[in-house]
Amino acid sequence: MEEKEISQAVVARLPRYLRYLGELRDEGIERVSSQELSDIMQVTASQIRQDLNTFGGFGQQGYGYNVDYLYDEIGKILGLNREHRLIIVGAGHLGQALVNYSNFERRGFLFRGVFDCDPKVCGKKICGITVRPMDELADFVRVNRIDIAVLTIPKTSAVEVAGKLADCGIRGIWNFAHVDLRLPGHIQVENVHLSDSLMKLSYNLSSAGKEA
């Protein structure tokens, strides 16, 4: 269907558009022009129009964009109209934090299971979900038709677990482990490398003030 390749840079900006549009909507604002959005978001109006047009014409000349409509459309593009079934692998603090963060549920990301290799943790409940042992992982994914696995485990076991998940038909992996997963191309991997992010901040602290 999709003709042209859409760059990840454009996709990465969509959630931010969605966020601002949501705020406008909550304020009861009906329409917005690319120039107004530009002022609020500190992005060029040209980029906004260009980005939106990658996916189709959502605006109207002389009028601008209807906030509600555009919000919904971007949501659809991002797949937020569908429900996603997720599991967490790794019931540590990070895993718990994600399960507890209710905003994901609100967006249709439904946590259906939590897994951990530590027998002491298994059986406990996190946010109403029982922690299961790792040997139930494969069956659970298949039976419950899990889309996305969230990897909040140490890098040492991440590669192995990711391989197992790939074998039982997972479609996407949200990877918090500090390794690059090499998986078949049909499996989508989104990395969240927190230490990389912190190092970037550290760099910018060091370099601040040097220039100019």
Added chain:
Amino acid sequence: MEEKEISQAVVARLPRYLRYLGELRDEGIERVSSQELSDIMQVTASQIRQDLNTFGGFGQQGYGYNVDYLYDEIGKILGLNREHRLIIVGAGHLGQALVNYSNFERRGFLFRGVFDCDPKVCGKKICGITVRPMDELADFVRVNRIDIAVLTIPKTSAVEVAGKLADCGIRGIWNFAHVDLRLPGHIQVENVHLSDSLMKLSYNLSSAGKEA
């Protein structure tokens, strides 16, 4: 000092170089060529050489790069030779997860305090650090010369707290709240917008299979 502007894209790749070099070092490998790195990291050799040369010539013609040396140099560029003093604002699950993640400490990111607005949480200890009430925040930052504040609080309070932090001389903010902070230019902000990341994954799941 720094003459040319260095793009954030280049900076963002440095931590990954560091990670792979660390692995090579741990395997006892002494030297590496850009081509070898290219094979391991799935990046063009040209980009590796170009990136490294942005910061100076770390290699030697006919030999390649010395793993130990390059590892150290990239570490220095990223400011990992200095110690950073951090505080966590928001003692929820995410805040706790970050305090507990010992790899940051190992890199010189030292958690010196945890703050929360909930009186029920204050006084408790997280990973050996006592949770303090918010009204002690400003003084603590000044007295302990805190570099970086980690914002793991809801968006509603994030803007206000960030402003307070700016006033008491914070240099960097690692922002996990789902808002864009507008702060004076000398304050570095590094955003980790988890829901944006998850939406990106969702998009890629939806679009997978459509193309070609």
Added chain:
DNA sequence: CGGGAATTGACAAAAAATTAACATAAGCGT
């Protein structure tokens, strides 16, 4: 110690992303 092999650093070319410009279509007021 000399010559071929290896590999960087620098530069050039290509590709991608961003910004600017503008013709065109729709709204809005009179």
Added chain:
DNA sequence: ACGCTTATGTTAATTTTTTGTCAATTCCCG
């Protein structure tokens, strides 16, 4: 209903980023 204003969609220009190429330098083997 008409024309002026507004603001999109689109194409073109510019800038940035990435990739390719190659001369120059260093290593390494005999």
